[in-house]
Amino acid sequence: MATNSVSLYSLEYKSARTYWVAALFIVGNIALPQLCHLVRLGGPTMLPIYFFTLVAAYKYGWKVGLLTAVASPLVNSALFAMPAPVALPAILIKSLLLVAAAAYTARRFRTVTLPMLLGVVLFYQVAGSAAEWALTGSLAAALQDFRIGIPGMLLQIFGGYLFIKYLK
Known part of the structure; x- marks a missing residue:
């Protein structure tokens, strides 16, 4: 009999484990973009800065997600000038929207499915693009993730599904 069970956690700020887990996801969010940036337009195409944020917030709760x-x-x-400082506000807004959507979905449904992750990703991208448009005044910049980031x-x-489902 197949099961759709998945282990989800909600770590607290007073727990050292929260900071260790967040540190691991932060390292992942540093290493993955460096790998992607080895390829022309790898960052804007693969959107690597959001990958481990999604996994952190969905698997370990909003506090680990927020730190990540x-x-x-x-x-x-600070280390690599990528993202450029001018892009930080939009990226931070999208990251925070991603944390909110992922943590809410995980807490509300207590499982993970591909349609749920599709909803999480579409929510943060659509809402984040609207915020980016408001910040920059450029619809083209706001829609870049939809133009080349599919x-x-x-x-x-x-990938997030596999990490969330099988990460112990």
Whole structure:
């Protein structure tokens, strides 16, 4: 008999485990973008800065997700100038929307499915693109993820599903 069970956690800020888990996801969100940036347009196409944020928030709750979402782009920008400081507000907004959607969905449904992750990714991308448009005044910049970032969104949905489902 097949089961759709998955282990989901809600870690607290007072727990050292929260910071260790978040640190691992932050390292992932530093390493994956570096790998993607080895390929021309790898960052904008694969959207790697969001991958481990999605997994962190869905699997370990909003607190680990929040630590990952805020630290990852700031550390990447400070160490590698990617993302560029001018792009940080939009990336941080999208990251926070991703945390909210992923943590809410995980808590509400207590399982993971591909359609749920599709909904999470579409929510943060649509709402985040609207916020980016408001910030920049550029619809073209706001829609860049939808123009060239579809592979990254698919990576988040399918790769995120595998990580969330099978990460112990």
